[in-house]
Amino acid sequence: MDEVECIVIGGGVIGLACGASIARSGREVLVLEAEDAIGTHTSSRNSEVVHAGIYYPKGSLKALLCRRGRDMLYRYAEERSIPHRRIGKLIVATSPEQLAQLAQIADRAAGNGVEDLRHLSPRDVSAMEPALRSSGALLSPSTGIIDSHALMLALEAELQEHGGMVVLRTEVTAIEPQSSGFIVETRGAEAGRIRARHIINCAGLRAIGLAQQIAQLNEDTVPQAHFSVGHYYRLSGPSPCERLVYPVPEPGGLGIHLTLDLANQAKFGPDVRWIAEPDYRFDDSARDRFAAAIQTYLPGITADDLVPDYTGVRPKIVGPNEPDGDFRIDGANHHGVPGLINLFGIESPGLTASLAIADHVAQIID
Structure with missing residues (x-):
């Protein structure tokens, strides 16, 4: 059975940013993506706007990570020559x-x-x-626009520079917590079982459904999709x-x-x-x-x-006629499963906040 320190599930902008940040810290990381290309869902079907951090409730994760992520994203785009403009x-x-x-x-x-x-x-x-x-x-x-696909390619390149890897056409079908990590079952191009110490669930539209399949995860800690x-x-x-x-x-x-x-x-x-x-x-x-x-x-x-x-x-993670939901980045202190981080409700301003979200996740792991 293959072993890896960290598995990130989902190859959208959030998963790639998390993978790059974790790899940058010196950890071994594998990003598993079910589709045949990176970022084919929410990450590539949006307005590609870099938000300033205007609308969100004070103290919320959306407010904190959007404001921080905006500045990080502009710097990253400059450093990596990612097409963008502060258009206003x-x-x-x-x-x-x-x-x-x-x-x-x-x-x-x-x-x-x-x-x-x-x-x-x-x-x-x-x-x-x-x-x-x-x-x-x-x-x-401070509001701008960015080429989201170029951003994802840059994150994938940085992940690989630090020894990480993206594996396409590989769907996670089961996650079984063990005493010292997890057994992850996959199907597709890389079908089989992988042992990992840390699981970061960045599966976007599938994140809640995936979390619901983890046997030891209390259902009360998983929101309704x-x-x-x-x-x-x-x-x-x-x-x-x-x-x-x-x-x-x-x-x-x-x-x-x-x-x-x-x-x-x-x-x-x-x-x-x-x-x-x-x-x-x-x-x-x-x-x-x-x-x-x-x-x-x-x-x-x-x-x-x-x-x-x-x-x-x-x-x-909220339905019609309900107040807007905040980002959910749930570690063991929330759900009680060591080594598991679930990301739920990462919608707008997720693209803007992606690098700040990734640093937040890396800090939880550390």
Whole structure:
């Protein structure tokens, strides 16, 4: 039977970041990925935004790790020549009644250590982005965009530089705790049994289901899995804006916002639709509703300007009409199984927070 010190389950951005951080500390690490490529699910089906850390409750893991991870990610992108841009973001009030919400957002951001927001008048907004209609806005100059695939390739390369390895097409089917570690059963390209001292469950959409299969893990320590699918449309013509544009947040997400990729292609999304199981099929039936939401801040956009692009599924630990959930990074002090770390509900801002999450996990191991 093969043996390894640490097994990371999941080859998305979180798993790769954890693997690289663990390998950097001198530990032996193996990243197991069920698909035939890295980052094919949540990590590559998002807005690729580097968040500033504005929206999250003070003291939450999302607030702490997003703020810390943002700075780490920008430094890492510079050091590794990962394409990115600090493009800036406008959070717009689409009516005078929403100005109070902007003030609340600014207060929350300041509580999280984000102190570079600027209040803008409607005239200021028009001067920056003439196509926008607003009653005022907040400018976040620290918000940016990044090539998420290039980031994952850089993390995989760093993992390998420090002696780690990513094994594709290898699905974990069972985890059996032992007195001094775990027996991990796999199927696929590398089918068999592996002994490991530490297991880091970064399986994303499958993380909760995987944890539920661990016999000695108390079911009360594993949250219920929920999933929401978000649809993204790309704009058929040139972008009307030079910056990212977000409405004030809505329950379950940040609203249907405008983002840009590194080629300046504009896209809109995501919406929030609750689903029973992950499903990436694109449902175009809500295009008119999408357009109506966009027209509250970009009145020149019509439904005919929107082209179906892709969907992304978020691994949530709260359901509809419930307050937003925080990241869950559960070690033995939470569930009582030495050597096991479960990561649950790592949705937005998981990409931004990925390097900080990885350091947090490495500290738990140490």
